[in-house]
Amino acid sequence: MxxxxxxxxxxxxxxxxxxxxxxxxxxxxxxxxxxxxxxxxxxxxxxxxxxxxxxxxxxxxxxxxxxxxxxxxLSSKKMTDMKNRLEKAKARLDELNGFHFANAKSQYVGCKKCGSKLSLRYMKSNYCPLCKADLRPESKLASIKSVEDKIYKLALDIGKEERLLEKKSKAKxxxxxxxxxxxxx
Ligand SMILES: [Zn+2]
Structure with a gap:
């Protein structure tokens, strides 16, 4: 009891x-x-x-x-906001990491690394089946990098806020x- x-x-x-x-x-x-x-x-x-x-x-x-x-x-508005933003960023990353060529107008994609010309009819992945190079354009990779950076920073900030809340929780x-x-x- x-x-x-x-x-x-x-x-x-x-x-x-x-x-x-x-x-x-x-x-x-x-x-x-x-x-x-x-x-x-x-x-x-x-x-x-x-x-x-x-x-x-x-x-x-x-x-x-x-x-x-x-x-x-203990919870804070800041924490809730950051967690929401993290969820959104993760969803966005999943979306960005989907098959890039799903709606491509051309029938083929060229691999810049090994020079292969690949038929999109048979492609299911963003990577060259021969040399494993990423076939997506630079602009797409840059967007992915920027969302990944955002996720990394948010995770750090959430950790900091968590420790702050823990401290407050102990005092209370x-x-x-x-x-x-x-x-x-
Ligand atoms: Zn290749």
Missing amino acids: TYPENVNKKSVQQEWDSAAACAGKKEGASGLDKDIQWYDHICDNYEEAEEFITQHDSGWYDQLAVKYRTYPE STVQWLVKVEYHS
């Missing part, structure tokens, strides 16, 4: 004592076998708190509590208690 940092520890104890008494009525239980042990230690996150409790648990009806941090999910973290109780039923 989780509780806010400033929870009334006595009332949590009472809550679980009654639960245990109720569950173990037939066996004459009057509450938890042991009192909850409240560790004054703050774990970095929920998983760490679970780990902490597992390590401190003797396995014999231990009642344990430890503090841990929770972080708000709140502390909660993770309480583990165990009783017969």
Whole structure:
């Protein structure tokens, strides 16, 4: 169970004592076998708190509590904008990288590297089947390069913004208690 940092520890104890008494009525239980042990230690996150409790648990009806941090999910308009722009740029790159000669008016394309004259009727790729040279015109390759540069820069900026948001998130973290109780039923 989780509780806010400033929870009334006595009332949590009472809550679980009654639960245990109720569950173990037939066996004459009057509450938890042991009192909850409240560790004054703050774990970095929920998983760490679970780990902490597992390590401190003797396995014999231990009642344990430890503090841990929770972080708000932070987002910014800048981040949303950049992610949208990245998606668009990626879609544009896919489009640019499609088969360039799909709607070509000529029947043939010449390979500047090996000098082959290739029939577009049988071509499915932008590369020369003989020498693997890129057959697309310079202007097309330049557009592709420019979109790739844009994607690279956006990815860097998104990474920077993410780290900034993480920092803010840490500053705005709140502390909660993770309480583990165990009783017969
Ligand atoms: Zn070639």
